[in-house]
Amino acid sequence: MSTTDTLRAHDDAATDPGAEPVTASATTPRPYENYVYAYPHKTAYRPLPDRPALRDLWAGERLDALSLYLHIPFCEVRCGFCNLFTRIGAPDELTTRYLDALDRQATAVREALDGAAARAGAATVRFATAAFGGGTPTFLDAAELTRLCDIAERRMGVRLTDVPLSVETSPATATADRLAVLADRGATRVSIGVQSFDDAEARAAVRPQRRADVEAALGRIREARIPVLNIDLIYGIDGQTEHTWRRSLDAALAWRPEELYLYPLYVRPLTGLGRLGAHGDDAWDDQRLRLYRQGRDHLLAQGYEQVSMRMFRRADAPPQGADDYACQTDGMIGLGCGARSYTSTLHYSLDYAVDMREIRRIIDTYTTTEDFSRAEVGRRVDGDEARRRHLLQSLLQARGMEVADYRGRFGTTPAEDFPAELARFAALGWLAEDADPGLLRLSPEGLAYSDALGPALFSPAVRAAMAAYAWK
Known part of the structure; x- marks a missing residue:
């Protein structure tokens, strides 16, 4: 899983619980059913009646290649397509109170990890990657960003200059002062949400911004000399054409970003666009698929490599991520309101919402919480x-999945565990016919249909839980 996918996996509010699975009798499904950044999705989570102690949850878990994620749930505005866990603004010193709570949570979590390691006679807890997501982490001012880095280092024990951040x-x-803090503390990658370089398209996506301000921000990021710049762009915006999409692509390419993410626009419940009554149809699907292919082909021609349906990396870009970290098997520690944590047997988080009033309530509760020692x-x-999670997170990457890795972990093969699903994918032309026998890999068409293929692997139980989720 890529770095930005890891960030979204914590903030994920992007999956539509009502999407129908691919069935044996179905024709080619609609290409845009769900984002699939993490599995199971948060809408399948429920309150844990036993509220297990973190010290017990992490006992026996692998602790030498963890990933750390810190969530900052604040933005200056909320885009019309956004249904992530974030609120607009932070009145009455809310950021200070939030960082105070994050400090308390980090202290409790590190104590739990150390206790679990001691019980197992394991070596010191070690982190392989770190990320700050949101919301917008740089909503914090320079002094607050310094404190955020201090929490990661002094409370959690991760040396930010020694791991990808x-x-x-x-x-x-x-801003220059914020970027200077990040550069000094070891940030190796900055991801900026531009979405469109066209001011009219930005307004259509309910994202008030001017291209001149975007270009100025990109200039400041390059001046900060952080090794990897990622630019996010969105296709499928109302009024967008092949011509305007190409202009946004070329405007981004002018900065020679090491990474580019191309996202299809989704309209989800309780978002600004959702409240405006925007909705999808076959023509919109056709438009998004056409723009995706145009963007993919243009980036490939410009020397970028496709990493997943969304992610493209410049061929000469410096590597990101630790060689020994595997998102399918290694643990994740998430701190903050919108963060998720993963052990091998339980995925857990705090409460989750999309509606602004509910988000404010959850943040206010978080800032007054004293005991963070249990999963809620x-x-x-x-x-x-x-098995489903391993297959999803591997197969949706362009490089595919080594069958031997799957067999080594589970003692079976994907063909044995998911014969009907894989047969269906093959019939749709989604599996690469020229792949090595030991490699399960998607074809270009399969990558294009990642947002239909992923949901087809959801279990009936998870799908039912997602469908029963009451949006708030």
Whole structure:
């Protein structure tokens, strides 16, 4: 899983619980059913009646290649397509109170990890990657960003200069003083949500910004000399054409970003666009698929490599991520309101919402919480769900999945565990016919249909839980 996908996996509010699975009798499904950044999705989580102690949850878990994620749930505005866990603004010193709570949570979590390691006679807890997401982490001012880094280092024990550190930003908050803090503390990657370089398209997506301000922010990021710049763009905006999409692509390419993410626009419940009554149809699907292929082909011609449906990396870009970290098997520690944590048998988080009033309530509760020693909301991950998660997170990457890795972990093969699904994917032309026999890999058409293929692997139980989720 890529760095930005890891960030979204914590903030994920992007999956539509009502999407229908691919069935044996179905024709080619609609290409845009769900984002699939994490599995199971948060809408399948429920309050944990036993509220297990973190010290017990992490006992026996692998602790030498963890990933750390810190969530900052604040933005200066909320885009019309956004249904992530974030609120607009932070009145009455809310950021200070939030960082105080984050400090308390980090202290409690590190104590739990150390206790679990001591019980197992394991070596010191070690982190392989770190990320700050949101929301917009750079909503914090320079002094607050310094404190955020201190929490990661002094409370959690991760040396930020020794691991890849990815941080999300926005055009309005990518200021020189904030970027200087991130560069000094070891940030190796900055991801900026531009979405469109066309001012009219930005307005259509309910994202008030001017191209001049975007270009100025990109200039400041390059001046900060952070090794990897990622630019996010969105296709499928109302009024967008092949011509305007190409202009946004070329405007981004002018900065020679090491990474580019191309996202299809989704309209979800309780978002600004959702409240405006925007909705999808076959013509919109056709438009998004056409623009995706145009963007993919243009980036490939410009020397970028496709990493997943969304992610493209410049061929000469410096590597990101630790060689020994595997998102399918290694643990994740998430701190903050919108963060998720993963053990091998339980995924857990705090409460989750999309509606602004509910988000404010959850943040206010978080800032007054004193005891962070237990898991409150989550979902158990049994053997079948672990197989589905491994297959999803591997197959949706362009490089594919080594069957031997799957067999080594589970003692079976994907063909044995998911014969009907894989047969269906093959019939649709989604599997690469020229792949090595030991490699399960998607074809270009399969990558294009990643947002239909992923949901087809959801278990009936997870799908039912997602469908029963009451949006708030």
